[in-house]
Amino acid sequence: MLPTLSGRIQTRVLALGVIGFCVAVVITPVLPTGSLSFGQAYRVTLSVLLATVLVGVGWELLYHGLQQFRWEKDWPTLFGLVTIVNEALLIWLLVRYTTVVLPERLRPSGTAFLIQFIVTWIVFWLIVNGPMRVVFHRWRFQGGRFL
Known part of the structure; x- marks a missing residue:
């Protein structure tokens, strides 16, 4: 069963x-956050995560429109992994060059951002394409819906 948009x-x-x-709880203490306090480092990583989730809904709408041009109306699994590039770039631009996500004094370094984003994305992709399909076996047959 192909996942539906919802x-x-x-x-x-x-x-x-x-x-x-x-992932954020585990990796935040080891990220190179410079002079940020422990609480500020968590604020940064969780703000980046929240921005990724919210902007991701918009990405899903765009991906859905693009998938309508494909015969199968779905992406190959590898495309789900490769989308890290465009999604990371957009989130980086929002985090680094606007105050929408974080104030200027809390902007993360490029290294900290990349480590968090790449580790989170790979763990997310591996779990969604592996163990989640086993644990939530009905999820696949409900078009990927939980509700």
Whole structure:
């Protein structure tokens, strides 16, 4: 069964929220955050995660429109991994050059951002394409919807 648009959005919000939060909790203490305090470092990583989840809903709408031109109306699994490039670039631009996500004094370094984004994305992608399909076996047959 192919994931529906609402299923992909639900999966992205729920799984990235849960998995991303767990990854952020684990990796934030080891990120190169410079002079930021422990609390500020967590604020940065969780703000980047929240921005990724919210902007991701817009990405899903765009991806859905692009998928309508494909015969199968779906992406190959590898495309789901490769989308890290365009999504990371957009989030980086929002984080680095606007105050929409974070104030100027809390902007992360490029290294910290890349480590967080890449680790979170790979863990998310591996879990959604592996163990999640086993644990939530009905999820696949409901178009990726949880509700």
